[in-house]
Amino acid sequence: MDTLFIQLINGLTYGMIFALIASGVTLMWGIMDFINFAHGELYMLGAYMAWLCTIYLFGNFWLALMVGVVLVTIIGIAMRYAVWPVLGKNPLYSLLATYGLALILQQSVLTIFGPFNKEIAAPLDYKISMLNLEYPAYRLIILVISFIVIAAAWLFMQKTKYGIWIRAVAQDKDMASCMGLPVPFIYTMIFALGSAMAAIGGIIAAPLFSIYPTMGHEVVLIAFIVVMIGGLGNFPGSIIAAVLTGEAISLGSIWLAPTQAFVLALLILLVLLLVRPGGLGRGLRD
Amino acid sequence: MKAFQPSKKRLIFYICVVVVLALMCLIPHFLSTYEKFLLTLALIYGLFAMSYDILLGYTGLLSVCHATQFGTAAYGTIILMERSGFSLWLASLAGIVLSLLVGWIIGFFSTRAKGSGFIIMTIIFALALYTVTFSWTELTGGENGLMLSSRSATLIPGYLELSFKPGSLSLYYLTLLILAGAYLICRRMMISPLGMIFQAIKGNEARAKTIGYRVERYKILANIIAGIFASMAGILFMIANSFISADIVGVFPSAEVIIWTLLGGPGTLIGPLLAGVFMTYLTEFLRTLTESYLIILGAFFFFAVILFPNGIAGFIKERIESRS
Numbered sequence: 101m102d103t104l105f106i107q108l109i110n111g112l113t114y115g116m117i118f119a120l121i122a123s124g125v126t127l128m129w130g131i132m133d134f135i136n137f138a139h140g141e142l143y144m145l146g147a148y149m150a151w152l153c154t155i156y157l158f159g160n161f162w163l164a165l166m167v168g169v170v171l172v173t174i175i176g177i178a179m180r181y182a183v184w185p186v187l188g189k190n191p192l193y194s195l196l197a198t199y200g201l202a203l204i205l206q207q208s209v210l211t212i213f214g215p216f217n218k219e220i221a222a223p224l225d226y227k228i229s230m231l232n233l234e235y236p237a238y239r240l241i242i243l244v245i246s247f248i249v250i251a252a253a254w255l256f257m258q259k260t261k262y263g264i265w266i267r268a269v270a271q272d273k274d275m276a277s278c279m280g281l282p283v284p285f286i287y288t289m290i291f292a293l294g295s296a297m298a299a300i301g302g303i304i305a306a307p308l309f310s311i312y313p314t315m316g317h318e319v320v321l322i323a324f325i326v327v328m329i330g331g332l333g334n335f336p337g338s339i340i341a342a343v344l345t346g347e348a349i350s351l352g353s354i355w356l357a358p359t360q361a362f363v364l365a366l367l368i369l370l371v372l373l374l375v376r377p378g379g380l381g382r383g384l385r386d
Numbered sequence: 387m388k389a390f391q392p393s394k395k396r397l398i399f400y401i402c403v404v405v406v407l408a409l410m411c412l413i414p415h416f417l418s419t420y421e422k423f424l425l426t427l428a429l430i431y432g433l434f435a436m437s438y439d440i441l442l443g444y445t446g447l448l449s450v451c452h453a454t455q456f457g458t459a460a461y462g463t464i465i466l467m468e469r470s471g472f473s474l475w476l477a478s479l480a481g482i483v484l485s486l487l488v489g490w491i492i493g494f495f496s497t498r499a500k501g502s503g504f505i506i507m508t509i510i511f512a513l514a515l516y517t518v519t520f521s522w523t524e525l526t527g528g529e530n531g532l533m534l535s536s537r538s539a540t541l542i543p544g545y546l547e548l549s550f551k552p553g554s555l556s557l558y559y560l561t562l563l564i565l566a567g568a569y570l571i572c573r574r575m576m577i578s579p580l581g582m583i584f585q586a587i588k589g590n591e592a593r594a595k596t597i598g599y600r601v602e603r604y605k606i607l608a609n610i611i612a613g614i615f616a617s618m619a620g621i622l623f624m625i626a627n628s629f630i631s632a633d634i635v636g637v638f639p640s641a642e643v644i645i646w647t648l649l650g651g652p653g654t655l656i657g658p659l660l661a662g663v664f665m666t667y668l669t670e671f672l673r674t675l676t677e678s679y680l681i682i683l684g685a686f687f688f689f690a691v692i693l694f695p696n697g698i699a700g701f702i703k704e705r706i707e708s709r710s
Binding site for chain 1: 448450495498499501502503505506507509510511513514517518637641644645648677678680681683684685686687688689690691692695
């Protein structure tokens with residue numbers, strides 16, 4: 101019973117991290133029909149940047165978080181310029197181009213930093229006692245941070261001028277461009293937003309999962325599954341789907357190894373595809 | 387669209403085929419064991435790429451899990467041979483059937499996802515199969531892979547033996563035979579009415595459906611045909627190496643074969659075949675250069691797609707057309 105409860109909260113934590121990554125994916129896939137295979141690498145680079153900052157620049161986790169996010173956002177924007185020729189074309193091309201990018205990034209990191217896991221200490225060691233269990237407070241902090249970031253992103257999309265621009269482009273790119281919206285700049289914004297969220301995810305997850313070159317590759321496919329379950333382009337849908345998947349993987353790893361628990365997430369998706377091919381929520385693109 | 391050719395062109399074509407085949411039969415006698423092995427491998431990958439062209443180039447199915455056909459057949463065959471003592475031929479048949487079954491299941495679920503979801507589903511399946519192959523150590527040997535313990539198989543009892551030694555000449559000739567046969571069969575198929583239907587599905591699926599073709603069935607048929615040849619390639623690969631491990635399934639080899647097809651020129655059959663052969667040599671060369679050859683390969687993928695979206699053949703064609 102205790103294990104179940106711990107795994108439930110762990111699942112929520114995983115789910116929120118997946119939600120951060122999946123938000124970026126659903127923004128790019130749902131709005132630009134762009135399959136970014138290198139999105140996981142942004143997550144991974146965020147973690148490595150934070151590690152570098154903590155070791156070489158300043159020992160403070162929170163400063164490393166901010167610097168890491170800024171650096172990865174710049175990389176994300178660079179990515180947008182690199183893949184500009186295939187943006188808007190057949191999604192297979194964007195997939196392959198970003199797969200090439202992901203390979204380059206992954207292998208470069210492997211060559212530069214080596215294959216062994218890097219560790220980064222959690223910013224606090226405090227343990228909270230709940231129901232006669234000691235639960236690391238840091239995991240709860242992850243929940244709070246992810247929730248704030250996602251809520252902020254959602255508010256950005258709903259209330260600010262730029263958010264409305266993004267949603268306009270999502271609905272009808274050509275009409276938005278006719279109305280005078282700077283579509284290429286909006287694409288840059290989407291990349292920046294997605295990269296920033298992925299970087300935050302990578303950095304706050306780093307003390308939990310440790311840092312290694314293939315960490316991005318592992319989460320990006322779960323992110324795609326989450327986006328498909330939640331409905332393409334559906335921001336709140338992907339959050340719910342992320343939490344669901346996180347719980348499934350977390351509860352599944354009571355019986356299976358975590359790598360195999362990913363297959364559970366796939367099974368959920370398969371069942372869903374049989375029953376409701378559009379995903380749980382309604383997608384922006386039907 | 388490609389259609390049936392007038393007799394003179396056909397004659398030239400068949401003469402070329404005979405000449406090339408004759409050359410290919412003679413070459414291995416001048417090569418070392420390693421070079422023979424590499425050439426056999428290149429032909430195997432050429433067969434694999436050509437099988438994918440049927441899916442991508444002719445039917446327009448953007449599947450990123452073709453390596454699962456390749457790998458499942460190889461694993462099925464080797465497991466039946468090692469664990470249950472089947473002969474090569476029976477095990478191969480079973481391996482092909484297994485791989486077609488897996489392909490059917492993947493196709494069934496993937497086509498239910500909307501739009502570009504199909505691509506993602508195939509990737510997810512490719513990863514799932516890789517995970518299963520990697521973790522199910524009792525069956526597949528996991529990371530360590532499986533080794534083939536037999537040394538040879540009988541082709542014609544008493545007369546012909548298929549040797550499994552690396553650089554084996556008999557395996558080379560078998561591969562050449564299968565590749566040539568596959569190429570001629572596929573080529574004939576693609577300029578037949580069936581091939582026309584595949585191309586129609588690629589051109590405009592909705593219109594094909596409106597005309598009355600059962601598009602879903604033809605997609606499944608394309609999967610089966612491509613799957614058969616990919617499975618053969620996988621089994622030949624298994625024999626050539628006498629060893630397979632989990633890295634023949636999964637996303638990476640699937641992405642590789644897509645790049646080969648795109649580079650060679652989708653829809654030409656011979657283009658992807660040559661691209662597969664060329665890339666085998668390129669990859670081997672890069673591997674001898676540096677341990678981080680994957681970075682160069684990744685850059686290759688990236689630039690191939692950005693610079694040559696219509697393949698090198700298409701690029702050359704565009705250049706020629708813009709001159710005249």
